[in-house]
Amino acid sequence: MxxxxxxxxxxxxxxxxxxxxxxxxxxxxxxxxxxxxxxxDPTAPRFAKLAFATYDGTEDPVNWLNQCDQFFRGQHTLASDRTWLASYHLRGGAHTWYYALEQDEGGMLPWERFRELCLLRFGPPIHGSRLAELGRLPFTSTVQDFTDRLQALACHAPGVTAR
Structure with missing residues (x-):
């Protein structure tokens, strides 16, 4: 042989x-x-045709941020490129917010900091403890609607992040 x-x-x-x-x-x-x-080639993106969602700041950003994290994992995006890529896909008020934030910070933020500030700016307001918020969640329509609102609140609980 x-x-x-x-x-x-x-x-x-x-x-x-x-x-x-x-x-x-x-x-x-x-x-x-x-x-x-x-x-x-292990460094090449595996899913070159994945679409990157845009975000305009009119709703809770948690789903968009989690989609960004999924895209970054799937495309093997370098940590140094994540904030730039996400900020490129901001529209409307979210884009204006990011432009001012970048000016205030003196440059591009690390992805984890960008994620945190985006949640603070566009996420639901924080009032007291998460447990108290869950206890005050009204049951006004269907079980599915209540479940959806409960899950949305749980996504903002401290220590819960997409990995």
């Missing part, structure tokens, strides 16, 4: 996937293989 570098198919070989495939190799040379496994 000969030893040497693993066989890599010629770059001229065409990908044999379906003609309606939207994968990254459509119309391109075949991906390199080694014993049946595709060799990929």
């Amino acid at each position: 000969a030893s040497g570098p693993p066989h890599v198919p010629s770059q001229q070989a065409q990908y044999s996937g379906s003609s309606h495939s939207t994968g990254p190799y459509v119309g391109l040379a075949a991906p390199p293989f080694h014993r049946g496994a595709v060799i990929t």
